[in-house]
Amino acid sequence: MSLDINKVVIKTSLASCFGSHFKEVEGANAFIDELAQDAEEISFEQGEYVFREKDAPEYVYIPESGSLMLERSTASGSRQVFAFLFTGNLAGLSESVSYSFSAKALTNCVVIRISRKLMQDIFDKYPSVAKRYHDVTGHILSLILDQLFIMGQKSAHQRLAHFLLDMEHRLGRGTHRFLLPMSRQDIADYLGMSLETASRGFSRLKKDGLIDIESNYHITVLDNEKLISYAD
Amino acid sequence: MSLDINKVVIKTSLASCFGSHFKEVEGANAFIDELAQDAEEISFEQGEYVFREKDAPEYVYIPESGSLMLERSTASGSRQVFAFLFTGNLAGLSESVSYSFSAKALTNCVVIRISRKLMQDIFDKYPSVAKRYHDVTGHILSLILDQLFIMGQKSAHQRLAHFLLDMEHRLGRGTHRFLLPMSRQDIADYLGMSLETASRGFSRLKKDGLIDIESNYHITVLDNEKLISYAD
């Protein structure tokens, strides 16, 4: 019984990352059911690595609860955060030789792990679904291009405003209030700026009445319109 | 006869973008042959658009001669260049609803155009090849992540040095001398800096003896080692 409940949770997570792409595709539900049978749930403590850059990309991972961060570090100590992953987001889909980043647990979390080999076998049974597989990757690629655009064209403050709007959308669940699972340093490394610049950005937005900050991590967007035009 | 020669050229281009991923895959050569039959060659004048951001992504494009630039512009006039494409590079593989960028001809060029629908049909005949299809997308994704890393972590001068090393590698054909097909403004928009900063970067590298510049577009890398450590 407890196992059944687990499978329902897994299916929900799978549906949330594949569902929108496989909508109205023949066999999509059966595909997700079968995938859920092969999925494993693994727990990670905050700060642990789910996988590392050099690992062979054997699995696809989906946070079921908690958050992950995709990052790449250099020997010289600098770090680029590529993405933050929340419930139902997906990592490791299109790596070939090795992962091109590491995945680190931002919080204690439960992660769904799916063998890519097994997923491939299941794809063979659902050719209509397999054909749409690329859409998922294409979607991820377009998200990264958006990020590249922002990095190349926007100022530090604009990037931060943009980031907060993204977090509001993804964490706010319809409201304007959300709890950030990452530190200021993580945000800075994601947006390609120093910790201090990120912090000043928060302070500035608070002073101008665009956001409210309680306890550093609890953010409320007070003026969506202005924040959008600020992010411009 | 002239048609046969054309097909050979097309196959060469196709092989150069798929070959490395489909190496030792069953049916890879037959797949490329069949793809070449469906490929069309289309000429573009310098400055023309091969496709635009909002277009439905019906085709995949591969420059056969000449160069393309993938870019996204805003209403406010700013522009991000995502990539430069040379002979045998590939654009439009994993777009779903629309292209997420426009492709502009940097020079007069001949571009191979392949219908994605037809390519899909051919994939159905070569399942071993189809399974490796993802590797191509995965490779592109990892290139974009590299670019994102550079944008987030490196200074303007470092980004320029990195860019020149990339161009040397891709255009130099084993030598240290190459002809840039893009303007300083294009480079600046690719690297997220102003035209002037890009120009100063060139001057600086020339003054320090790391590169030689003839006629603005002919570049020779004089000291590879130093350029690499400069790009660090």
Next chain:
DNA sequence: TGACACAGTTGATCATTGTCAATGCGCCAT
């Protein structure tokens, strides 16, 4: 040959952002 257009370079100045250092705040263990 000269006038013009165009792309790139260079200089001066200013705004943005990074760096270093000091301070503040909440949390935990003693």
Next chain:
DNA sequence: ATGGCGCATTGACAATGATCAACTGTGTCA
């Protein structure tokens, strides 16, 4: 409570890069 630790904020200053403007060089066309 108190001290210490981790993280964030703030301030002062320096460095980087953007902007505006002048100038150079090259090619084209009349």
